[in-house]
């Protein structure tokens with residue numbers, strides 16, 4: 014059967030296997046590129062990948078050493094949570110990955126959500142542009158097809174920006190908070206341009222709840238109501254999923 018897009022699909026029911034494959038791709042970038050620029054996602058999906066990266070890096074001194082050279086850019090951060098809040102993405106990154114690796118804090122970029130947010134967004138894009146673009150961008154996908162916090166909308170935004178979070182996303186993320194009221198209303202997110210400029214994209218989508226979003230995003234049509242559908246325009250996307258996708262192959 015002729016494949017509809019240039020996307021590389023890796024389908025396996027075992028998410029440990031998928032995390033191992035994803036970690037292998039990250040390690041290749043780490044070894045091949047002197048100062049690799051890596052875009053990181055948060056959320057529950059990449060936690061297993063980050064555990065794999067930490068475990069295998071700590072078992073291999075040559076890999077461990079490479080993390081000193083990594084330039085890390087996160088996709089997004091909640092507006093309204095201090096950096097040390099247990100649900101902030103700053104906290105998530107240090108908790109799940111950075112504290113275990115010899116990354117240099119001055120090479121770690123996560124959108125700053127205090128002070129002038131518009132200035133922070135411009136500074137974020139300028140800083141990323143100074144490094145070129147991501148050698149590898151790790152992505153998850155929202156049940157509503159969002160990537161980063163680029164939510165379904167009539168228009169999508171190119172650059173890093175402040176965005177309201179959709180009700181669907183706030184409800185999906187409420188599981189991390191005590192009450193729905195505590196879920197932030199806004200976030201800063203890298204825009205569609207920042208994501209699509211990455212040289213290579215690795216999208217992880219685990220669990221039946223992501224199947225519909227994958228089917229819609231990679232069906233062969235593109236629209237702002239499913240931001241992930243724009244990934245079909247990118248020349249180097251690998252999707253790792255435990256879902257049966259034969260319907261769209």
Ligand code: F6R
Pocket residue numbers: 053054055056057058059088089152153154155156159160161162
């Ligand atoms: C978070 C991010 C979001 C998540 C998405 C899926 O940095 O970029 O787009 O990837 O909301 O979240 P989980 O993995 O928790 O289902």
